[in-house]
Amino acid sequence: MxxxxxxxxxxxxxxxxxxxxxxxxxxxxxxxxxxxxxxxxxxxxxxxxxxxxxxxxxxxxxxxxxxxxxxxxxxxxxxxxLMPMDMTHGKKTAIGASVGVFVLLAGGALLIPWPTRRGGPPEDLTHALGLEIMGEKMLVMAVVGPVMVATIVAGVVLAAHRTRYDRLGDDLRRRPADDPQSGGVGR
Amino acid sequence: MPEDAVVVVPAVWAVLAGVILCGLAFFAVALDAVLSARAQGVGGGWVTPLSRTARLLRQRRRKTVAADTLLWRVGGVGMFIGAFLMVAVIPLGKWTLADLDVGVVWFNAVDVVVWALVWLVGWGANSTHSLVGGYRFLAHGVAYELPLMFALAAPAIAAGSLAAGEVAAAQEGLWFVVWMPAAFVIFLIGVMGFSVWGPFAPALSADIAGGVRAELSAVDRLIFQAGRYMFLAAGAAFSVPLFLGGGAGPWLPGWAWVLVKALAVLTVLVWLRRKVPLARPDRFMEIGWGILLPAAVVQDLVVSLIVVWGG
CATH class of the missing domain: 1.10.287 (Helix Hairpins)
Structure with a gap:
């Protein structure tokens, strides 16, 4: 209740x-x-x-x-x-799309024949969840992790306008590196 | 896993937990004032928390133009409430208010909420200096939070559980601090981080007229400041079940040991404030990601290897 x-x-x-x-x-x-x-x-x-x-x-x-x-x-x-703003734009399309998606999802939720529950919840849900994610699908997880990190690093490298040549000179030998903002280690 | 690692007490005991937390925070304020007074060559300071509270309660509330009052208040009140939420999962000896199976994650979730709260306090006043303070805090947050998360993982891996009581119970014989020193140090750095304390105080520093709390006055300032000290106390108390063996110790009962250890850690954290320089957010970023994060990951790896091979 x-x-x-x-x-x-x-x-x-x-x-x-x-x-x-x-x-x-x-x-x-x-x-x-x-x-x-x-x-x-x-x-x-x-x-x-x-x-x-x-x-x-x-x-x-x-x-x-x-x-x-x-x-x-x-x-x-x-x-x-700093000034009042409006979060909405493209209102007609947006309202149409969201009403459509809502009808689709709500209709699906109401009309679908939901399966009845088989079995009960396990004793330790967190443990079971960990096994479910990391047990059989460990290989997928182990691959996805590095791919995501590589994507992030590549994205930052592509987006940053300064390259290693700007930092370390044409022969990459300048030490310490020439950074617009100093880091916290060793400089 | 021992079955009865902790006993859940009725909810009414939350009042006592709150009183203990306030007591620890009171001690932290007083100790800081005493150390300040001593540094200036005068005595006293133990009644400072009372006089400061009285002064702030009598003060008139300062107003700023076009302040976002709702968000401003939410930030301050949230800081005050957050620390109480944090102590709900800390076992006091064998008693706990909530034996949550994911207590460590609970702690982490509450400390992440501080990101939002401090920034909101900085934002709400509609004042440049306090907003700069809010940005400084978030920059620090990006640097300390990930090392803190990985440091929290180490005791959980070793105990095979995310429940604070079971982590404490898993340390019979050898405290985690002994073989996870890096995780312990990073945890304490994180505690100072989410309390905006010591090296992480640039968000409140004098060069931006008090930063986040520049426009805070009266009771708003009181609850924000109290919240910081209570977060510091709650963080120190959480280090006890995580790294310092929980209530383990000779002679005294478990609850007394928890309090003694929490007081000791809190004393160190308060004392550190005038020993460690302020960490500039831009510089600390490299320390956080270049040193602390790798150290925490290596610590987790070592712990995992010991757990897998050592049994």
Missing amino acids: VIGIAFWVLAGVAVAAGAAVFVVDSMARATYALAVSFIAVGLQILLLQQSYLGLITILMMVMEMAVMAVYMVMFMGMNPA
Whole structure:
């Protein structure tokens, strides 16, 4: 009963905070409205007794939103941080697409013949989850990790306008490197 | 895994946990004031927390133009509440408020929320200096958080559990601090990080007129400052089940040992403030990612190898 009420209250908070993202007129409020929405979803996952997944959702999303707020404020051309702004654009297309997707997903959820539950939840859910992700699919995980890191590094290398030749000179022998911003180690 | 590593106490005991946390924070403020007074060649300082609280409670609230009051208050109040959430999973001897099976992740999730809270306090005032402070804190966060996460993993790997009580119970005979010194040091650096303390105080420093708390006044300033000290105390207390054997120790009962160890760690952290220089966010980035993160990963590898081969 209590869990049921909590679930629906959190669901309401999640949807309302998600809608608030498009209603509020400040970049910081929009970002943290989204964070509140994610936290509510994370708490719902906690209610489903998936403690690890719930807490990781909250952890990752709050971290992400904290960083995203900085970039949103920094990069948005009209400087919406300092003057009222509107999060929406391309309204007709966006409303059409979102209503369509909602009807599709909600219809699917209502009309699909849901399978009945087979077996019970394992004793230690976190342990079972770890085995599920890292057991049989270890090879996939071991490959995906380095590929993701390589992608990030390659992306940064391609995006940065300074190369190693700018840092270390044409023969790569300049020490210490010529950096616009000094690091914390050895210089 | 021992079955009864911890006993869950009724929720009403949360009041006692809160009182203990406030007591530890009070001690931290007083100790810092005493050390400050001594550095200036005068005595006293033990009643400073009371006089400071009284002064801030009487102060009139300062207002700024076009402040985002909602976000500003959320940040301050969140700092105050966050530390209480953190101590909920710390076992006091054999008692705990919540025997969460993923207590270590809980701790981590709460400390990440501080990223948002400190930045919100910096943002809400609509003041340049406090916003600069908020950015400084996030830059520090990017540098300390990942090493902290990997440092938290080491005791969990060794104990084979993410529950704080079981991590403490797994240290019978040999405390984790002995064979995970790197993880312990990085953990303490992380604690100072999310408390905006010591080397991580540039977000609050005088060169930007007080940074995040530049425009904070009266009760807002009180709860923000109290929250910082309580986070410092909660972080110090969490090092006890993670690295310092929980309630293990001769003569005294378990709960007393937890408090003694937490006080000792807290004392060191407070003392360190005037021994370690401020870490510039841009420079600390390289220390965090170039030294601390590899050290934490190597520490995790060593622990994993010992666990796999040593049984």
